[in-house]
Amino acid sequence: FNKLLNYMKKIVIMVLASRSAGNYVRKGPYDLYIELFWIPLIKRVSKIPHIDIFLLFSKSSELRGYEEQLKHNVIIDNFEGDGGALFIPGILAKQVKAFSRLVDKYDVFWNTNLSVILNIERLDNYVQSHEIDYQGHHVFYNEIPKHLDMYVSNSKKTQLLNTYKGRTFLGGSGFFLNKLEVKNIVDNKQNIEWGLVNDLSIGLLMDGGLLYMDKNYRLLIRKDMSFVEYKKVLDEFSGRGNSYIDIRLQYLTDSIMIQTISEYYRAICSSGEI
Numbered sequence: 001f002n003k004l005l006n007y008m009k010k011i012v013i014m015v016l017a018s019r020s021a022g023n024y025v026r027k028g029p030y031d032l033y034i035e036l037f038w039i040p041l042i043k044r045v046s047k048i049p050h051i052d053i054f055l056l057f058s059k060s061s062e063l064r065g066y067e068e069q070l071k072h073n074v075i076i077d078n079f080e081g082d083g084g085a086l087f088i089p090g091i092l093a094k095q096v097k098a099f100s101r102l103v104d105k106y107d108v109f110w111n112t113n114l115s116v117i118l119n120i121e122r123l124d125n126y127v128q129s130h131e132i133d134y135q136g137h138h139v140f141y142n143e144i145p146k147h148l149d150m151y152v153s154n155s156k157k158t159q160l161l162n163t164y165k166g167r168t169f170l171g172g173s174g175f176f177l178n179k180l181e182v183k184n185i186v187d188n189k190q191n192i193e194w195g196l197v198n199d200l201s202i203g204l205l206m207d208g209g210l211l212y213m214d215k216n217y218r219l220l221i222r223k224d225m226s227f228v229e230y231k232k233v234l235d236e237f238s239g240r241g242n243s244y245i246d247i248r249l250q251y252l253t254d255s256i257m258i259q260t261i262s263e264y265y266r267a268i269c270s271s272g273e274i
Contacts, residue, residue, distance in 0.1 A: 008050040009107040009127055014098055016091060016113045016172065016198075017055040019062045029253045033114040036262035039069045044269065045120060054102070055114075056094045075101060092198040096189050099182050108132045109177045116173055117247040117265060119237070126217070126245060127176075134206045136175025137218045137248075142167050144203055151196050160193060160204060169203020173248055174218065181206065217245045221261065223252050234261065238268045 015038065020028020027035070034055070042053050057063065057076045077094035095111070102109070108127050112118075140147070144167045148157045177185075185192075185205055192201050219237050221230045237244050252258060 009132075010105065011051045011108045011110060011124065011127055012102055012106040013045075013051070013053045013110045013112065013118070013123075014095070014102075015053065015055045016095065016111075017057055017062075018114075019064075027255070029255070029258060030114055032255060032258045032262075033249075034066060034070075036258065037117055037265065038114065039066070040266060040269065041118060041120065042070070042073050048120070048124070051120065051124060052106075054098060056098050058090050058094055092192070092194060092196075092201055095198050095202075096185065096192065100186050100189070103179065103182045103186050107179050109179075109182050110174070111136075111172060111177065112174045112246075113172060115249040115252065117237075117249065117261075119245055122243060123245045126243075132176050132178045134170065134175065134177055134181055135213055136170040137213055138171030138173065138175075140169050140171070140203075144169055144200065147200055148196075151200070152193075163191075164204040165207040166204040169199050169206070172199045174246060177202075213245075216243050219244050219247045220250055221247055221252065222250045223254065223257075227260070230257070230261065231264070234264050234268075 017034065017038075018030055019034075020030040038053070038055065045051050045053050053073055054075050055070060055073060057074055060076050063070060063074060063076075075094070075098045077090075077097045099109070110123065110127075145157070145161060147169075148160060152160065185202065188205060193204065194201070196204075219233050221233050225233075233247065236242070237247055249258070249261070252261075
């Protein structure tokens, strides 16, 4: 139907981002993800008029060293929290700020983090050919009540469950929201429970319509994989005719491994396959 109308859904990719160290001099894994994967992808997406990418940072100092490459592709919350003590509301705050800024500009919101490698064309094809609502790779079915026990008292838990209908939530390494769902979050931001992890808070606000994206849309590279094993994953990801949207780099911190993966990824990009 969209094609008949000659209309492409507008997509925004929102990347929860941070830097590896406070002085940003030595490049740690998060810095490498930005430099080796996200900056090249931002350049590629700049040629696709209906897709944008924003990296969501907590403070402006996190841009140090990447000011020129990322100047049009960041949203900064300027949340000057105290490390781990305010880690939870900090992540949620910058996500909600981005939703508030972008809600009227896009039809579809893909929420992810730095440790994900995208095939942008396949993500685009998926969005244009499916009805999009709150859906993603990692679904915690009916687990909101159990996870609330980690963060709030029993009385607060009862209050939240009586207030909100959501009982299932999605892991933040890759999930969709549509414009109406994001508007619901923005309209209810004054009632958000800020003491929860962002994924759990968003899940509370969702009511039905959740669709699991099956394993055919994601591959995984683990830190314990050998070169042969993760090269096989990359080969499968690059193969024509499959539907993989992304690869999750799970707990990957080894700089040589990250560099090797990025070189292969960029070679695929230059060939026009990704």
